[in-house]
Amino acid sequence: MKLKLNFMEAAGAAMVLGLAFVAIFAPLLAPHDPTRAVAASFGDPWPPSRAFPLGADQLGRDVLSRIIYGARISLIVGVAAMAITLAIGVAIGLAAGFLGGAVDSLLMRFTDVMLTMPALLLAMALVTVLHPGLLTVLLVIGLVSWTQVARVVRAEALSISRRDFVVAARALGATRTRLIIRHVAPNVMPIIVVMAALGVSGTLLLDAGLSFLTLGVPPPTPSWGRMIEESTAYFRTAPWLAIFPGLAILYAVMGFNLLGHGYLRRRRRDASNR
């Protein structure tokens, strides 16, 4: 099979790969330890210079190193939280769409109830109750963002399960499990891929938001959201402390968005060409 990427996909993939590269090789790329004081900039952040290309913060830490290490948290949270989101969302969506009836009503009303609660607010409440940490953040983001996935998957599963090939399989005596696994799920897959690529940017932003509200991964682990939060007091006098992590978030979110939209666009074109 020849994989031909469109421009959006290629750009997105390159950006995401770049992010993954930085995250994986952070110890080799970062000029300094991101948690140690390496500059004497205590209480008076240093602007970008040759020794500290993105400046040094009020605790003497190198901003560039912190952004490089922050990529790890962002990537882990983005991908892992998305996996949890998908696991929950796809399971509920498939069950509701395929089984229909009372199960559908029950699951979808539950989804509606969850949708009424603002994700960030719900996430804040959950993090406050649970012990803050990486695992909590992953779980909480998964728990608050599955609803959209569930609804889309349900709609898709509903339409597919009424198609002729599914009806035919059923007439041939296929069990429910077989129908879901062999016939419905594979056909729902493309939409799941799109939801995943687009969803990662959402979870990234949610993570940054939680970190900004000091509810993310606790220090000393560097995270972009917390870097922005810690520099708010210096926004007028040392704006680079907030701008660079902000650009990092923009980069990551854009990478995943391009990937997702590019893929979506290709699918649409493929569908119309067929």
Added chain:
Amino acid sequence: MDARVEFPARPMRARAALAAMAFALALSACRAGSPAPIFPPGAQVLHLASLDDIPTLDPAAGYDVDSWMFEQMIFDTLIRYSDSGVDLVPDIAASWTASPDSTVFTFHLRRDVRFSNGRAVASADFKYAIERVLDPKTRSKGMEYYRGIAGAADFAAGRANSVAGIETPDPWTIVFRLSAPDPIFPHKLAMPFAAAVPREVVARYGEDFSRHVVGSGPFMLRQWIGGQRLVLVRNPDYFVKGVPRLDGVVEAIGVNEDLQWFRFETGAIDLSAIPPAVFPYVIKTSRLKALTMRIVTMTTRYLGMNCQMPPFTDVRVRRAMNYAIDKRKLVAVINGRGIPANGVLPPSLPGYDPDLRGYPYDPARARGLLENAGYPHGFTATVWLPADQTMMILAQSVQQDLALVGVQLKLKPVGFAPLLDAIRQPRTVPLFFSGWEADFPDPANFLDVLLSRAQWGANNDSWFYDPRFDALLAKAKPLADPARRFALYREAQRIAVADPPWVFLYFPVTWQIRQPWVHGLVLNPMRPARLDRVWLSPHPSPK
């Protein structure tokens, strides 16, 4: 003010946090349908601002810097502190005497003092004020300070109609008899809790007295719109002639530190705190630096260690913690607004020990001590701290330092009130950031209150206990002679430093900035600045 101070910036804020805006006046004037302005054009009005509303103006209720700042403008006590120091000077009492054994204190009042409702202030007004504080129905936080007066317990329990130990032989004499010697008792009478309040006004308004305060001080309450502003006007009949020099003070409420700075830059407020981010800029700009004022307050910031929770049961670990934390770096992180601590007692406190060496930064020594204590690879500990941006930054600095000696610190940010509750539970909080600001200029206010066995479960948050330490405190307590008293307290402090229940972090320094037209302002190391001698030279009026 008392006491448990919110770490790191809160107590400073109120003291330092002053400012105001003229357009608040204009704004509410529009809303209320343009009433007559409070001050005529050209009036000397000092504009201040703060973030939070004033908790109360009732002297029996207030126990925080914001309340005290305004209470001491509206009310008078028998004696007070001088403007810049912590020496007691006459307020309404022209003179006073103490018995040699420090159990009887006699005050002679001025005869020319009147409440702003016109009635003369008499000794019975002070007796009433203290009885009101002692009355459990008032629920005053100042109650504990007056329990040492003979008969106070009977009065509080409802067994007596008045406190037998407070005598008012005539309207201008008041005598306090104590059940045990207490040389620092006069300091308790300098707290706003003991200010004269008119019984008839309190009776009329009850709990609402706070909104209708009447006192004898240099200023009078003119307007208090909750959450918006507080306006005080000059008391023309104040007993000190020519004081106050201002016509009024306007405090705008709901203005945070950063906003205060903007307002200060436009000239709309006359005094301001200096936010951390602009502090280096202010210090580098000579024009601004000349307008700053600084004072070392009677406050100590510390990292408390629970002496009942391993590994902090081991003195070697507690010493290692003291060597491992770089206090100079902490001070640098707060823009140099502090002095690295050498012990419990701050340098502005009488009885401070300048020869005490404390713990210099020495990570090698810390590692050695940890190895001796059986922690060659360090350990993991959780530190509780108030959820506050500056605090989180300071905690991360400590986290950096401890990581270098192998101690992994987990940060647990919690609200200020739950933190206070938690540290009072035995074996609950292993490590915590805290601070204490003096109520009185006396070592007992730190050593007795924070480290004695009697305060377990109350203010002794590190659960420290040393019988030698407690014995020294008991010996020092009744002594009136400062030299002997302070010598014993110094000895006690040396015990607490050698067997440290805290990591002694730093003594904060408060900075404030004033407009060039503000004169006569003096900061006090223990109380909010008094404004009665402040005056303004001609200046452009704010828009």
